[in-house]
Amino acid sequence: MNKVRRFEDTLNECLENIHGKRSTLEECLARYPEHAEDLEPLLRVALAVEKASSVEPRPEFKAQARSRLQAALYARAHKHPRGGRAWWWQWAAAAAVLLVLFAAGGGTLVASADSMPDQSLYPVKIAGEQIQMFFTRSDVDKAKLNARLAEVRLQEIDRMARAGKLEHVEKVLPRLKQHLEMAGYAQRIPPGKVPELRNILETNAMRDVAALKALKEQVPERAKPALERVLQVSKEKYEKALRATGGNVEKVKSEWEKPERGNGNR
Amino acid sequence: MPDEQSLVRQAQAGDSQAFATLYEEYFDRVYRYIAVRVGNQTEAEDLTQQVFLKCLESIGGFRWRGAPFASWLFRVAHNVVIDHYRQASRRQTLPLDEFIVADESPEELVDFKLEVEEVKRAIARLTDAQRQVIALRFASGLSISESARAMGKSEGAIKALQHSALQALKRILRTK
Numbered sequence: 001m002n003k004v005r006r007f008e009d010t011l012n013e014c015l016e017n018i019h020g021k022r023s024t025l026e027e028c029l030a031r032y033p034e035h036a037e038d039l040e041p042l043l044r045v046a047l048a049v050e051k052a053s054s055v056e057p058r059p060e061f062k063a064q065a066r067s068r069l070q071a072a073l074y075a076r077a078h079k080h081p082r083g084g085r086a087w088w089w090q091w092a093a094a095a096a097v098l099l100v101l102f103a104a105g106g107g108t109l110v111a112s113a114d115s116m117p118d119q120s121l122y123p124v125k126i127a128g129e130q131i132q133m134f135f136t137r138s139d140v141d142k143a144k145l146n147a148r149l150a151e152v153r154l155q156e157i158d159r160m161a162r163a164g165k166l167e168h169v170e171k172v173l174p175r176l177k178q179h180l181e182m183a184g185y186a187q188r189i190p191p192g193k194v195p196e197l198r199n200i201l202e203t204n205a206m207r208d209v210a211a212l213k214a215l216k217e218q219v220p221e222r223a224k225p226a227l228e229r230v231l232q233v234s235k236e237k238y239e240k241a242l243r244a245t246g247g248n249v250e251k252v253k254s255e256w257e258k259p260e261r262g263n264g265n266r
Numbered sequence: 267m268p269d270e271q272s273l274v275r276q277a278q279a280g281d282s283q284a285f286a287t288l289y290e291e292y293f294d295r296v297y298r299y300i301a302v303r304v305g306n307q308t309e310a311e312d313l314t315q316q317v318f319l320k321c322l323e324s325i326g327g328f329r330w331r332g333a334p335f336a337s338w339l340f341r342v343a344h345n346v347v348i349d350h351y352r353q354a355s356r357r358q359t360l361p362l363d364e365f366i367v368a369d370e371s372p373e374e375l376v377d378f379k380l381e382v383e384e385v386k387r388a389i390a391r392l393t394d395a396q397r398q399v400i401a402l403r404f405a406s407g408l409s410i411s412e413s414a415r416a417m418g419k420s421e422g423a424i425k426a427l428q429h430s431a432l433q434a435l436k437r438i439l440r441t442k
Contacts, residue, residue, distance in 0.1 A: 008425040011432070012410060015403075042432045045439065046404065049432075052385035053405035057297045061311045068315060069289060072322055073282040130282040178276060178284065181269065 010035055015046055070134050077127050116159055117168040126175075140193040143183050147200050150179035154208055157230055161219050169226045177233050184241020198245040205238035205247075206255040274335050278326050285325070289318055292336070296343050298405035303347045303397060305390050313350055317343045336408055337415035344398065344416065388438040396431035403428060 010032055017023035025043050029036040057065075115125040129149055136142050153176040160168040183201060212234060216227040235256065242249045276284035296317050301310040320342055328338050389397055395417075402413040403424075414421045 008422075008429045011429055012425050015428075019407075041436050042429075045432050045435045048381060048385050048439075049389070049400060049435065050404045052382045052389070053298055053302050053401070055298055055301050055405075057294060057311070057314070058307075062293070065293070065311075065315050065318070069286070069318060069322070072319055073285065076322065077280065077282055127282075130286075133283050134286050174276070174279075175281075178272075178281065181272070182283075182287070 007035060007038065011039060011042060014039060014043055018043065018047070019050070066134070070131065073134070074127065074131065077123075077130065117156055117172055118160065118163075118165055139185070140189045140197060143185060143189060143197050144200060146179045146183040146185075147197075147204055150176055150183055151204065151208070153179060154211070154230075154234075157227075158211070158215055161215060161223050161227055164220065164223065166223055166226045169223075169230065173230055173233060176230070177237060180234065180237030180241060184237070184244045194245050198242070198247045201238065201241050201245060202247050202252055205234075205242065205252045208234055209238070209256050210258075270335055271330060274325070274328065274330075278328065285322060288335070292339055293318070295406040296339065299340060299343055299401045300347060302386075302389060302401035302405040304350065305386060309350065309354075313343075313346050316346050320346060333415040334412050337412045340402060340406065340408065340412075340416040341418075384439065385435070388435050391438055392431055392434055395427055396434060399424060399427040400431050400435075 014023070014025075014028035014032070017028060018025055023031070025040070025047070028043065029040055032039060115121040129152075133142065133145060133149075136145050153172050156172050157169050157176070160166070160172070183197075189197065209231065212227060212231045216224055216231065219227060238252070239249055241247070242252060270288075273284045273287055277288060293314070297310060297314045300313045300317070301307070304310055304313065317339075321339060324342070328335070389400060392400065398417060399413060402408045402416060403410075408416065410421050410424050414424045417424065419427075
């Protein structure tokens with residue numbers, strides 16, 4: 001039993017090394033000469049299986065599936081009880097989706113663009129952003145859109161903090177965190193496109209942290225802890241995004257250390 | 267993919283963008299898994315869509331109990347395939363030309379397609395458990411640990427299944 005188990009471990013190790021391009025088949029056989037006679041045919045079969053399994057979904061099918069998922073996501077985001085304001089809310093949501101879909105390119109959100117978290121059309125604004133993100137194709141454009149949406153979230157936090165509506169500051173914070181996380185997701189971005197994203201992140205990181213620090217000085221005492229949380233999340237996520245994109249973290253952090261100036265209005 | 271755990275939690279909370287990110291990450295892998303399991307393009311497409319719609323419906327019930335998200339997702343995929351078998355109660359062999367094959371030049375395609383057809387027909391003759399482990403390990407690239415959790419078996423059992431599947435394929439291909 002032990003001898004059989006060791007062979008299965010050896011076979012698996014060789015499979016993983018060949019798949020991960022850490023070894024060739026010949027190198028595996030040379031490493032385990034006592035098993036070579038049994039290993040070779042199985043490894044060759046495995047290579048054939050891997051090749052035969054490397055099927056790709058049809059582009060037309062992928063597009064169709066994506067549309068179907070988008071519809072399901074939209075339906076899920078807009079579940080609401082029957083009666084009451086349902087009819088006009090549905091109309092507003094559908095109109096927002098149509099306006100987003102037919103709007104000019106470049107990240108413009110037409111419907112509900114100025115809605116704040118304490119307003120009734122805010123969910124429509126968020127749904128529109130999510131649909132726009134869904135239809136944004138390239139990874140670099142998604143990252144840039146997330147950077148732009150992080151800015152939008154910070155504008156919302158500014159307005160809510162100044163209005164003393166701290167519960168809405170707390171509600172927006174997870175979305176801000178997600179946008180900053182995704183803005184720095186550079187793993188699948190072509191290397192030639194990373195510098196542009198990096199420049200955006202460096203600029204935004206310095207501007208946004210300075211604005212948050214200034215805002216924190218202007219709001220009532222009870223709002224400061226919430227803004228401190230926003231500040232810490234922003235710094236943490238911007239630093240992570242800058243490291244992922246090869247940004248000048250030290251330069252940005254030294255800007256962060258400078259004393260606040262300006263009135264921080266967004 | 268940044269912090270899969272955060273993405274899953276956000277998707278569970280209703281964040282469509284987070285779910286869409288998970289969808290993009292896993293779509294091709296789930297498709298390949300199902301393609302190997304059922305051996306038919308039309309059925310693979312339909313079932314792949316079903317997997318993600320079911321995932322959307324049930325992601326709220328997923329719990330991080332030491333099992334990665336991939337294992338849970340492929341368990342959903344397995345259940346969709348099993349439901350399909352129950353309804354269809356038949357298996358189709360793979361039409362030669364239907365699947366798009368990755369990265370082959372025209373000159374290599376003729377020989378390659380013959381080999382692919384042969385291997386796919388051989389896979390169709392495996393037991394369901396053997397075919398499942400082949401699909402998880404080779405089509406979808408799950409690790410031994412992830413495959414073990416997806417199939418509800420030990421890692422040793424997965425390695426044994428993997429070994430027996432490759433042995434069976436070797437026998438089938440050599441007797442043609």
